[in-house]
Amino acid sequence: MEGQEVSSKDEGHKMLPVDGPGWSYVNGVLHCDGMSLEDLRMSLKKDYGLQGSPAHIYSYSALVANVKKYTDALCPLGERGVLSYSLKANNNLRVLEALRQAGVNMATTVSGNEILMAMKAGFAATNIIYNGTGKRRWEVELAIKHGVLLNLDSEFDARLIAGVAREMGLRARCIVRLNPALNADTHPYLATALADSKFGVEFHQLERVLQVVRTGESGDVEHVIVEGVHIHVGSAVSRTQVFSDMTRVAARALREIRERGWPRASTINLGGGLNIRLSGVPGKNDERPATPEQLVGAILPLLPEGSTLLLEPGRSLVATAGSCAFTGVLMTEVLGVKTNGKRRFLVVDAAMTEVIRPALYGAHHPVTHVTIPACQEWAVMDVVGPVCESGDFLARRCMLSLSLSSGAALVVWATGAYCSSMASNYNLRPHAIEVIVKAPDLYTVVRRPENFEDLISCYL
Ligand SMILES: Cc1ncc(COP(=O)(O)O)c(C=O)c1O
Numbered sequence: 001m002e003g004q005e006v007s008s009k010d011e012g013h014k015m016l017p018v019d020g021p022g023w024s025y026v027n028g029v030l031h032c033d034g035m036s037l038e039d040l041r042m043s044l045k046k047d048y049g050l051q052g053s054p055a056h057i058y059s060y061s062a063l064v065a066n067v068k069k070y071t072d073a074l075c076p077l078g079e080r081g082v083l084s085y086s087l088k089a090n091n092n093l094r095v096l097e098a099l100r101q102a103g104v105n106m107a108t109t110v111s112g113n114e115i116l117m118a119m120k121a122g123f124a125a126t127n128i129i130y131n132g133t134g135k136r137r138w139e140v141e142l143a144i145k146h147g148v149l150l151n152l153d154s155e156f157d158a159r160l161i162a163g164v165a166r167e168m169g170l171r172a173r174c175i176v177r178l179n180p181a182l183n184a185d186t187h188p189y190l191a192t193a194l195a196d197s198k199f200g201v202e203f204h205q206l207e208r209v210l211q212v213v214r215t216g217e218s219g220d221v222e223h224v225i226v227e228g229v230h231i232h233v234g235s236a237v238s239r240t241q242v243f244s245d246m247t248r249v250a251a252r253a254l255r256e257i258r259e260r261g262w263p264r265a266s267t268i269n270l271g272g273g274l275n276i277r278l279s280g281v282p283g284k285n286d287e288r289p290a291t292p293e294q295l296v297g298a299i300l301p302l303l304p305e306g307s308t309l310l311l312e313p314g315r316s317l318v319a320t321a322g323s324c325a326f327t328g329v330l331m332t333e334v335l336g337v338k339t340n341g342k343r344r345f346l347v348v349d350a351a352m353t354e355v356i357r358p359a360l361y362g363a364h365h366p367v368t369h370v371t372i373p374a375c376q377e378w379a380v381m382d383v384v385g386p387v388c389e390s391g392d393f394l395a396r397r398c399m400l401s402l403s404l405s406s407g408a409a410l411v412v413w414a415t416g417a418y419c420s421s422m423a424s425n426y427n428l429r430p431h432a433i434e435v436i437v438k439a440p441d442l443y444t445v446v447r448r449p450e451n452f453e454d455l456i457s458c459y460l
Contacts, residue, residue: 022059022327028372030411032059034440037331037370041409043443048433051449054332054350056420056434057411058095058318058446062327066317067102073292076300080308084108084129086272087118089314089417090328092434094446096121099317108272108312112139115148129269129312131177131230133157133198140164144172149267151177151230153200158212158224165223172223175267176201176209176257177230180249182242199232206253210260226262228308229253232271235315240290240298246270247302254304266306270299272313292316319417328416330354330432331370332394334408335386344381346404351385352392353429355415356422359391366413367398375403383410387427420447428455 022033030037037057044052067083074081084106085099091114096107106127107118118128125146130139133153137160143150144165152158152174165172179200201209213224231246250268257265274289290298296309303309318327332350339345357363367383379402383394394412423431430450437443 021065022062023329025372030368030370031440032057032329032437033061035437035443037409037411040435040437040443041331041333041370044433044435044445047445048449051430051451052433053409054330054348054354054432056328056354056415056432056447057331058328058416058434058436060098060436060438063095063098063318064102066327067099067104069292070311070313070317071103073296074309074311076296077309081296082106082308082310084127084269084310084312085317086312086314087114088421089272090318090419091117091421092446093117093121094436094444095318095434096123098436104317106310106312108314109148112136112142115139115142115146119146126173129175129310131232135160137164140172141168144168144170147173149173149175149227151175152209152213152226153177155201155205155209155212158209162213162224170223171225173225173227174213175228175230175269176206176226176253177232178203178206178249178253180231180233180246182233182245182249200230203249203253206256207260210257214261226257226265228265228267228269229257230267230269230271232269232312233273235273237273237289240294243270243290243295244298244302247299251302251304251307254307266308267310268303268307269310269312272311272315274313274316315417317417319414328414328419330412330415330419332410332412334404334406334410336406337381337404344379346381346383346398346400346410348383348385348394348410350394350412350432351387351427351429352389352394353385353387353424353426354432355394355412355419356424357418358393358395359389360422365395365415367395367400367410368413369401369404370409370411373401373403373408375401377402383412387429425450425455430455 024031044055070083074083082105085104086108088110100122107123108129109115109118110131115128115130119125125148128148130143130148131151140161141164150161150172161172177200179197179202229250231250233242233246254265330350332348335347335349337346352359378399380397381400382396383398385392420434433449434447435443436446
C-alpha cells in the first residue's frame with residue numbers, strides 16, 4: 001500500500017524485547033514459565049468465555065528473579081538494607097503475597113486502602129510505609145493505630161499527624177519526605193522532585209516541619225518519632241548519578257534530624273524509580289538503565305554511619321528494569337484490521353482502559369505475536385483498542401505480520417506495573433482477568449474478570 005512501510009528484512013520484531021527469565025519463544029510460540037500462551041489462552045476461553053481476553057499474565061519466575069536482584073544487591077548491608085515494594089505499581093493481592101514470600105520485607109502505600117491491602121497480603125503493619133501529599137484523617141488514624149511508618153509531606157501534613165497522634169494518645173512513626181529539587185531526567189509526569197513538584201518539603205522547610213512535630217499545636221512533645229528521611233525523585237530514572245546525589249542530600253537531612261531532637265533517626269528511604277530497558281524503543285530507553293546492583297553500589301559509599309537504606313521499587317519488580325526480567329504482559333486478541341489514510345490499524349480487544357500509559361505519558365510498550373506467523377510480509381501498524389477516544393492506542397508504529405486477522409493473539413510487554421492498578425471502567429469496560437503462571441502446567445487466576453453485575457453493583 002502506498003506510503004506504508006512493508007518489510008521482510010528486519011527480524012528484530014520477531015524476538016523478545018529483552019532477554020531474561022520467564023519468557024521464551026519455543027517453536028515460534030511465546031511461552032511463560034514453560035507454558036504455551038496459546039494453550040493458556042484456550043484454557044482461559046474455556047473457563048471464562050469472551051471474558052478470558054484480554055488477560056494480564058505474570059511470570060512467577062521473573063517476579064522471584066527480580067526480587068532476588070534487589071535482595072542480592074542489598075545483601076552487603078545485612079539488616080540495614082531493606083526492600084519495600086511500592087503497591088501502586090500493581091496492587092493485586094496475590095502478586096503482593098508472592099512478592100512477600102519471595103523476600104520483600106516491607107510495603108510502600110499511598111492510601112488507607114493500600115495499607116489495608118498490604119496488611120491483608122501478610123505484611124506486618126510496622127513494615128508498611130504510608131506516603132501521601134493529601135492524607136485524610138481516617139487514613140492517618142489507621143496508620144497511627146497500627147504503627148505504620150508515615151511520611152511527613154508538608155507543614156500541614158505534619159500538623160495533622162502530630163494532632164491525631166496526640167488525640168489518640170499514641171506515637172506516630174514518621175520520616176520526612178524531602179524535595180531535593182533534583183532533575184531525574186525523566187518524563188515531567190514521572191518526575192516528583194523538581195523544584196516545583198507537589199511532593200515533599202524543601203530543605204529550608206525541614207527545620208519548620210521538625211519544629212511542628214516536636215512541639216505540636218499546644219506544646220505537647222513526643223507524639224511523633226522522626227525515624228529518618230525519604231526522597232523519591234521519580235520513575236523511569238536511568239542514571240545512578242541521580243541516586244548518589246539523592247544520598248548526599250538525604251545524609252545532610254538525616255544529620256539535621258538527629259541534631260534537632262531525634263538522635264536515633266537512621267532511615268534513608270531513597271524511593272523507587274529504576275527505568276526499564278526495551279530493545280527497539282527509540283530515545284532515552286537506548287541508554288542502558290542501572291541494575292539494582294549498580295544502584296546500591298552508587299549509594300553505599302555515601303551512606304552515613306549507622307543508617308538503614310530502604311528502597312521501594314515498583315516497576316522494576318513487576319514490569320522490568322535494568323537487568324530485571326519481564327514479570328507481566330497483557331495478552332490481547334485481534335478484532336480486525338483497517339486502514340485510514342496512510343495508517344494501518346490493528347484493532348484489538350485491549351484498550352487504554354487496561355494500558356493507560358501510552359496515552360497518559362507517551363510510554364512505549366512493545367507488541368509482539370504470541371505465535372510468530374510463517375508469512376514473510378510485515379508492516380508498520382498502530383495497535384489500537386475499542387475505546388471511543390483517539391488517544392486509545394496501545395502502541396504506535398509496531399512491525400507486525402500482514403497475515404494478522406481476527407482471533408490472532410498478541411502480547412503487550414512490560415505491563416506488570418502501572419497497568420492493572422491504573423485500569424478504569426471507562427466505556428463500562430470490565431477489569432481484565434489476571435493470571436500468574438508458575439510452571440508448564442500450572443497457572444492460577446489471581447483476579448477474575450469483572451462482569452456487568454460488578455459494574456452496576458454500586459448503583460443505588
Ligand atoms: C514514593 C514512591 N516510592 C516508590 C515509587 C515506585 O516507583 P517505581 O515504580 O518507578 O519504582 C513511587 C512511584 O511513583 C513513589 O511515588
